[in-house]
Amino acid sequence: MNAGRPTGTRLHWWWVVGAAVVLVAAIIAGVMIGAVRLSPSQVVGSMLDRLPFVDLDTGLTVRQEAIVWQIRMPRVILAVVVGSMLSAAGAAYQGVFRNPLADPYLLGAGAGAGLGATLAIAYGPNTGDWLVDPIPLAAFAGALIGVSFAYLLGYTVRSGRTSVTLILAGVAVAAFLTALQTFIQQRESETLREVYGWILGSLNTAGWAEVRLVAPYVVVGLGVVFAGRRLLDVLSVGDTDASTLGVRPGRIRLVIVIFATLGTAAVVAVTGLIGFVGIIVPHTVRLLTSASYRVIVPLSILLGGAFLVLADIIARTAVAPAEIPIGVVTAIFGAPFFAMILRTSKAVVS
Amino acid sequence: MSTVRFEKVSVDYGAGPVVSDVSLGAIAGEWLAIVGPNGAGKSSLLRTAVAAVEFTGSVMVDGRLTTTLTDKERARLVAYVSQRPRYPQGMAVFDYVLLGRTPYMGTLASESTHDIALVWEALSALRLEAFASRDVATLSGGETQRVSLARVIAQRAAILVLDEATASLDVSAQHEVLEVIDALRSSHNITVVSAIHDLTAAAQFCNSVAIMDRGLLVNHGAPVDVLTESVLQEVFDPSIRVLEVNGDPVIVSLRSEEAYQ
Numbered sequence: 284m285n286a287g288r289p290t291g292t293r294l295h296w297w298w299v300v301g302a303a304v305v306l307v308a309a310i311i312a313g314v315m316i317g318a319v320r321l322s323p324s325q326v327v328g329s330m331l332d333r334l335p336f337v338d339l340d341t342g343l344t345v346r347q348e349a350i351v352w353q354i355r356m357p358r359v360i361l362a363v364v365v366g367s368m369l370s371a372a373g374a375a376y377q378g379v380f381r382n383p384l385a386d387p388y389l390l391g392a393g394a395g396a397g398l399g400a401t402l403a404i405a406y407g408p409n410t411g412d413w414l415v416d417p418i419p420l421a422a423f424a425g426a427l428i429g430v431s432f433a434y435l436l437g438y439t440v441r442s443g444r445t446s447v448t449l450i451l452a453g454v455a456v457a458a459f460l461t462a463l464q465t466f467i468q469q470r471e472s473e474t475l476r477e478v479y480g481w482i483l484g485s486l487n488t489a490g491w492a493e494v495r496l497v498a499p500y501v502v503v504g505l506g507v508v509f510a511g512r513r514l515l516d517v518l519s520v521g522d523t524d525a526s527t528l529g530v531r532p533g534r535i536r537l538v539i540v541i542f543a544t545l546g547t548a549a550v551v552a553v554t555g556l557i558g559f560v561g562i563i564v565p566h567t568v569r570l571l572t573s574a575s576y577r578v579i580v581p582l583s584i585l586l587g588g589a590f591l592v593l594a595d596i597i598a599r600t601a602v603a604p605a606e607i608p609i610g611v612v613t614a615i616f617g618a619p620f621f622a623m624i625l626r627t628s629k630a631v632v633s
Numbered sequence: 634m635s636t637v638r639f640e641k642v643s644v645d646y647g648a649g650p651v652v653s654d655v656s657l658g659a660i661a662g663e664w665l666a667i668v669g670p671n672g673a674g675k676s677s678l679l680r681t682a683v684a685a686v687e688f689t690g691s692v693m694v695d696g697r698l699t700t701t702l703t704d705k706e707r708a709r710l711v712a713y714v715s716q717r718p719r720y721p722q723g724m725a726v727f728d729y730v731l732l733g734r735t736p737y738m739g740t741l742a743s744e745s746t747h748d749i750a751l752v753w754e755a756l757s758a759l760r761l762e763a764f765a766s767r768d769v770a771t772l773s774g775g776e777t778q779r780v781s782l783a784r785v786i787a788q789r790a791a792i793l794v795l796d797e798a799t800a801s802l803d804v805s806a807q808h809e810v811l812e813v814i815d816a817l818r819s820s821h822n823i824t825v826v827s828a829i830h831d832l833t834a835a836a837q838f839c840n841s842v843a844i845m846d847r848g849l850l851v852n853h854g855a856p857v858d859v860l861t862e863s864v865l866q867e868v869f870d871p872s873i874r875v876l877e878v879n880g881d882p883v884i885v886s887l888r889s890e891e892a893y894q
Contacts, residue, residue: 292728510741516728517735519721527683528788529708529736574723577743 292575294582302585306363309589313359316596318603319350326351358489361497362595363588365486365550366560368501370587372543373561374568374579375508378515379536380446386561387547390453390540393558394460395429396422396551401464401478405471418481419496419552425460426548430540432456445522446536483608484555486595497549504546508580511539515576557591559613563621564590570624590617636660637682637711637792637824642690644677644848651677652688653848659841661791664818664825666835666856669845670869675796675828676716678845682794682826683713694792708736712785713794717801718777722770726780729769730755733787748787755786758820759813775806779813786817793818795827799834807831811838832884836860844868857882 314326321343328341329351343351372387380389388394403421430453437452468478514535517525522532551557564587568579591609597616598609638658644651652674659665667675681688684699684707692699694710702710712733720729733755734748756762759779764772769780778798785793795814799807815838818825829835835842836856843853846868852859860882865873869886876883 292725513738513743514740516724517732519719519724520729520732521715521719523680523685523715524713524718526685526704527708527711527713528732529703529705531704569723574721575728 292573292578294578298572298578298582299585302582302589306585306589306592309592310359310363313362313592313596314351314355316600317350317355319347321347321351353490357491357494358486358595359592361486361489361494361554362591364494364497364501365554365557366564366587366589366591366594367584368497368504368546368550368587369557369560370564370583370590371505371508371580372547374565374576374583375511375515375539375543376561377565378518378576379539380450381519381521382446382450383566384562385450386558387543388457388556388558388561389450390433390544391429391456391460392426392544392547392551393429393556394457394464395425395427395432396548397425397482397556398429398460398464398467399423399425400481400555401467401474404477404481405467405474422481422555423548423552426551427544429456429460430544430548434537434540449536480608481555482610484557484610485606485608486554486598487606489553493553497553500549501546504542504549505584507542508539508546509584511535512576512580515539515580519576555608555610557610557613559610559617560587560591563613563617567621567624636693636695637826638693639678639681640691640693642678642681642688642692644674644681644686644688646686651848652681652845654690655845655848655850657843657850657853659824659826661824662818662822663841664815664827664839666839666842667826667828667845668830668832668835668842668860669851672847673845674848675845679713679794679796679826679828682792683707683711685713705736708788708790710790711792711794712788712790714781714785714796714798716796718781720769720772720777720780722768724769725765726761726767726769726772726783727752727756727765729780730761730783730787733784733789736788751789752783752787755783758786758817759783773806774802775810778802778806778810782810782813782817786821791822792824792826795825797828797830800830807834814838832860832865833882836882836884860884 311323311326315321315323325341325343328339329343329348331337332339332341369387376385376387376389377383399421400418403418407417433449433453433456436456437449440448468475514530517528517530518532518535525532565579565583568582568586572578572582594612594616595609598607598612601607636658640656642655643653655678667678669675677686680686681692682699699707730752731744731748734744734751737748738744756765759782761779761783764776769777772780799810802810811834814825817823839856841854842856842859844851844859844864851868852864860875862873862875865875865884872886872889874885874887876885
């Protein structure tokens with residue numbers, strides 16, 4: 284009946300396939316590249332060999348197998364998980380706050396995690412004695428406490444609960460927590476280097492244990508943001524109009540922020556503060572495809588993973604055998620790339 | 634039969650009432666205009682119909698108290714266009730109109746072919762088919778008003794609440810939009826309640842007019858009975874004159890004679 288007429292914004296299958304191809308290529312590259320060079324066919328062969336009912340002779344030595352599966356693969360997978368989560372959380376925050384500058388650390392998750400980690404590093408008992416490493420635990424708790432404070436503050440403001448008061452509350456809480464963190468860092472200057480290294484972010488310690496640790500939070504976080512992608516479009520017309528369309532903007536905002544923050548807190552706890560991903564990836568997707576969150580969220584999940592894998596390749600190879608903090612790489616290579624997209628794109632960010 | 638009825642409605646944002654004890658109704662298919670000076674409480678009264686403000690008293694739509702309806706049920710009965718709607722940058726006109734189908738979709742569902750067909754119907758009712766793929770933020774004032782109306786038509790609500798829908802338009806665009814609303818009202822048997830600044834337009838298009846001043850309902854009735862010089866001079870300004878063209882009142886504000894000297 285409506286043949287040939289546009290039926291609105293669609294998540295075209297070729298966008299999804301394209302993004303998935305980029306992600307898989309990034310994963311293969313991430314596993315290939317390193318001090319011991321492997322060929323793409325060796326990597327792909329080894330990956331296929333692990334599938335059920337597939338038995339390939341990959342020609343890899345036991346040592347090479349170990350490099351692929353014990354060293355590189357967990358690190359690459361962690362990069363995928365972290366990149367996806369930060370990108371989706373960034374898109375979600377930009378949607379619920381209708382603010383293009385929003386990122387997952389907006390409401391104090393980053394500052395809270397930083398303070399938690401600093402406290403654990405400066406005053407924590409010898410971390411080697413612990414059953415679980417207290418640093419990610421403290422960072423996780425700090426992130427959740429930071430955002431809870433911001434939310435409580437934003438929602439008890441007398442002048443009205445709007446997304447703007449919430450952002451301002453987040454700014455206040457983040458500034459306060461960062462000041463505390465800096466104070467402790469200065470007082471306990473012998474731990475400065477460790478604190479600083481944590482804050483700049485790294486995937487250096489990644490093993491399968493870290494992947495297992497964050498995976499449940501990330502799966503739930505990504506699931507909720509993905510499920511809420513159409514509601515993010517509804518929120519874009521403003522709270523009053525959205526409420527006349529039968530939805531509750533405050534409730535949607537709360538639920539999406541809770542789960543995006545949970546996922547963000549989990550990845551920050553393990554990797555430190557990796558900046559810029561949550562802004563650059565959703566905006567690149569927006570500029571290249573569509574302003575609809577029904578497109579931005581799924582593509583950001585795929586491309587955010589790919590972006591962080593590629594950034595990590597640079598982080599660990601550019602000055603090998605030393606490593607550059609990945610947060611530095613995401614900004615140094617991400618910012619010019621984003622500037623290029625911004626210049627060549629016809630679309631404008633509101 | 635879709636009626637709307639405000640019963641002893643009061644709104645107070647914390648600094649004294651902005652709407653006081655207003656009782657007012659519109660019957661099915663009627664166009665009720667609410668006029669009054671800035672700050673009279675028109676917008677606040679309209680917002681009670683879509684539960685966008687806290688209020689005391691009651692609002693009935695279709696014989697049902699709005700407080701007993703779920704958000705979605707209410708949104709299927711009453712649609713609302715705010716004074717300055719937000720048109721998100723980069724959103725296609727089709728997608729914007731599709732938002733009107735939100736009250737009919739499950740939280741996690743996406744649009745059905747039925748929803749898409751209704752969006753096309755709404756676009757065609759407002760002659761917007763050619764704009765379907767255009768970025769809603771790049772349209773002119775008159776075009777965006779039509780897009781907003783298409784959204785509320787797709788919403789399939791029997792009651793349409795418009796807050797100064799034509800305030801930012803030039804004379805001809807305003808007239809065009811009002812004609813469109815009137816046509817939709819008769820073709821879809823929609824009840825329209827609108828705040829409106831242009832008193833002449835209110836007299837020409839609306840079946841009944843309610844005048845508000847400082848939160849109170851001053852007068853309510855047929856345009857010719859309500860929009861009289863004495864009432865308007867009291868509520869608005871002594872310089873108001875009511876002329877008559879083709880039997881309709883034309884309301885103008887004259888500059889005082891001293892000002893010319």
